[in-house]
Amino acid sequence: MPASYNDDLILRASEVGHYMFCRRAWWLAQVLGYSPDDQVALRAGTQFHERLGRSVSAAQRWQKISYALMGLGLAMGILLILGSCGM
Template sequence: MERKQRRGKPISASELGRFLYCERAWWYGVQGEESSHLEALERGAQRHEAFAGEVRLAERVRAGLRVLIWLVLAAIVLAAIGLATGLL
């Protein structure tokens, strides 16, 4: 078993979460031990990736709707100006 080097390596949020969840499991990971729950970890990673895709899609939809709202507001303003000046 090869021991991982920690010196100078920043601590990630997921590593901090593992430590807070279970200090012993975190320590085993630092020592290079493999988890016995690799299947569950893989499923969790896939679920997180799927959720991240849904979030990215929602952000794109939100941005598109924002543009649509601005276009509708511009059309209303232009229509109001047209009505006020007798162009429509």
């Protein structure tokens, strides 16, 4: 006998993507049943999130670069100290 299932318990891939993009929007749509009436505001919000994502990615890249440069500076400082001590 096949197991029965409830359609309410099925989680679709598009819902996972929606949740990962914006948990609050997913909750409003899936739990409270709200739908975005203002498409202009929806597009503006989507563009804002895309810009924010790019800014965060850029900040993370610059942080990695700064760590690499600090490591390089530390290594050069150690070499200078060792070189001046005659080692």
